[in-house]
Amino acid sequence: MEIPVPDSLRKMFSSVCFPAESKRAFLVLDTNGTIKYGSPEVGNYLCNDNNNPTLLIGQSVADIFPALQGDLSWPESIRSHYIFSPESDNGFEFEFVGWNRREGREVLLKASLAPLEIEDRRFFLLELFVLASEDNKLHKFLEVSEFNGDAVAVTTVDELIEYVNPAFEELTGYRKAAMVGRTHAVLNSGMQEPQFFVDMWKALRAGRTFRGIFVNRRQNGSIFYEDKIIRPYYNARGKMSHFIASGRDVSERIQIMHRLEHLANHDCLTGLPNRNLFLDRLRQAEARGSRNHEGFSVVVMDLDHFKAINDTLGHAVGDVVLQTAACRIRQCLREEDTVARLGGDEFSLILTEISSTRDVMNVVEKIVVLLSEPLAIDGRDIPLQASIGIAIYPEHGEDGHTLLKHADNAMYQAKTAGGNDFQIFEGKEKEHFIFSLQKKI
Numbered sequence: 042m043e044i045p046v047p048d049s050l051r052k053m054f055s056s057v058c059f060p061a062e063s064k065r066a067f068l069v070l071d072t073n074g075t076i077k078y079g080s081p082e083v084g085n086y087l088c089n090d091n092n093n094p095t096l097l098i099g100q101s102v103a104d105i106f107p108a109l110q111g112d113l114s115w116p117e118s119i120r121s122h123y124i125f126s127p128e129s130d131n132g133f134e135f136e137f138v139g140w141n142r143r144e145g146r147e148v149l150l151k152a153s154l155a156p157l158e159i160e161d162r163r164f165f166l167l168e169l170f171v172l173a174s175e176d177n178k179l180h181k182f183l184e185v186s187e188f189n190g191d192a193v194a195v196t197t198v199d200e201l202i203e204y205v206n207p208a209f210e211e212l213t214g215y216r217k218a219a220m221v222g223r224t225h226a227v228l229n230s231g232m233q234e235p236q237f238f239v240d241m242w243k244a245l246r247a248g249r250t251f252r253g254i255f256v257n258r259r260q261n262g263s264i265f266y267e268d269k270i271i272r273p274y275y276n277a278r279g280k281m282s283h284f285i286a287s288g289r290d291v292s293e294r295i296q297i298m299h300r301l302e303h304l305a306n307h308d309c310l311t312g313l314p315n316r317n318l319f320l321d322r323l324r325q326a327e328a329r330g331s332r333n334h335e336g337f338s339v340v341v342m343d344l345d346h347f348k349a350i351n352d353t354l355g356h357a358v359g360d361v362v363l364q365t366a367a368c369r370i371r372q373c374l375r376e377e378d379t380v381a382r383l384g385g386d387e388f389s390l391i392l393t394e395i396s397s398t399r400d401v402m403n404v405v406e407k408i409v410v411l412l413s414e415p416l417a418i419d420g421r422d423i424p425l426q427a428s429i430g431i432a433i434y435p436e437h438g439e440d441g442h443t444l445l446k447h448a449d450n451a452m453y454q455a456k457t458a459g460g461n462d463f464q465i466f467e468g469k470e471k472e473h474f475i476f477s478l479q480k481k482i
């Protein structure tokens with residue numbers, strides 16, 4: 042909207058060029074700093090409501106620029122020089138961050154104050170020049186990001202996406218138009234620990250950079266791992282206005298790492314956890330047990346006469362027997378229990394949430410029954426049986442190492458007694474449980 046220059050002012054400022062269509066943003070001040078005129082364009086930067094610069098008339102310029110009220114960045118000498126001493130002919134400039142209402146964004150402006158003679162009267166022309174959009178720095182970064190091989194995304198502090206680059210589109214499958222205005226939640230695979238995001242927001246809100254491996258989902262549903270750095274972006278006012286994320290696909294590296302981790306923690310033949318992982322799970326069970334006063338059990342199983350199977354039917358058949366045993370034991374356990382192959386024909390189990398001896402026996406009996414089902418290989422039925430030792434936390438040991446040792450002792454007792462048995466470790470109370478499986482099956 043163009044604001045007509047009031048006739049009285051036009052008359053007064055007739056020697057100054059004020060075309061109505063002028064795009065120049067300026068104020069005319071008297072020597073007291075009172076605003077006498079505001080160009081239509083200046084309303085875009087300085088008016089609160091309807092961009093009507095006539096509302097500025099009569100206000101003190103110091104109300105608009107607090108710097109003029111004695112801020113040290115506006116030296117007293119210069120202030121008095123220009124506002125109150127109209128004799129000087131030197132100009133003065135200062136920069137400030139303003140708000141461009143038309144574009145709805147902050148801008149960096151230069152205000153230039155210079156004396157102005159109108160009909161032999163001294164005024165001051167305070168003209169505003171847009172030095173750069175406040176987000177210019179950000180925009181320059183985005184321009185460069187267009188050619189960046191990393192996936193770049195810029196979000197507002199309200200977590201809404203404002204920009205994504207072509208590499209982001211390529212990585213995620215989402216076009217820019219589909220992402221702008223949305224949050225990153227669209228990429229969430231649901232496979233990440235919730236704590237990961239808690240840590241992320243904590244760091245970002247505190248103004249710190251966050252780096253992490255994100256497990257994300259592409260538009261086509263496939264999962265990828267993204268190594269991403271997110272840093273807060275501060276605008277010229279020093280206010281956190283955006284988050285800039287830069288990430289790259291590291292799925293291949295992570296998959297190799299997972300494979301190596303799996304190899305380091307699992308037995309090649311059966312795919313079960315190996316000693317390494319078993320001991321780790323044992324430490325976890327021990328920690329949970331003491332924290333929550335929760336019982337758990339360590340069970341050691343050793344196949345009986347396995348050597349004979351190897352010797353008579355060959356190593357390959359022995360391997361199948363071990364794989365079958367592993368599979369059958371696993372079938373009898375819950376997800377949160379562990380069965381590991383610690384070596385040879387020995388399997389070790391951690392049964393969680395055990396509140397009584399009966400709980401353990403129920404599981405062990407199930408295993409024994411399933412194990413003993415005939416295994417047909419090359420037209421023969423191969424019998425499978427095992428000696429089993431049981432130790433329960435905390436009665437038979439307050440740490441994993443002791444429990445494992447005691448379960449092993451109990452297993453040897455069962456083996457010595459002829460095998461195909463399970464035995465619970467004899468506790469301090471000298472209670473002795475021997476259950477004959479032969480009678481049961």
Ligand SMILES: Nc1nc2c(ncn2[C@@H]2O[C@H](COP(=O)(O)OP(=O)(O)OP(=O)(O)O)[C@@H](O)[C@H]2O)c(=O)[nH]1
Binds near residue numbers: 351
């Ligand atoms: N096929 C096969 N055999 C293995 C493997 N690892 C160890 N063994 C064999 O498993 C046998 C385990 O020995 P033992 O536990 O003493 O044999 P056993 O006949 O079960 O003896 P008891 O436990 O006293 O009944 C050895 O002959 C090992 O060579 C493997 O990965 N595959």
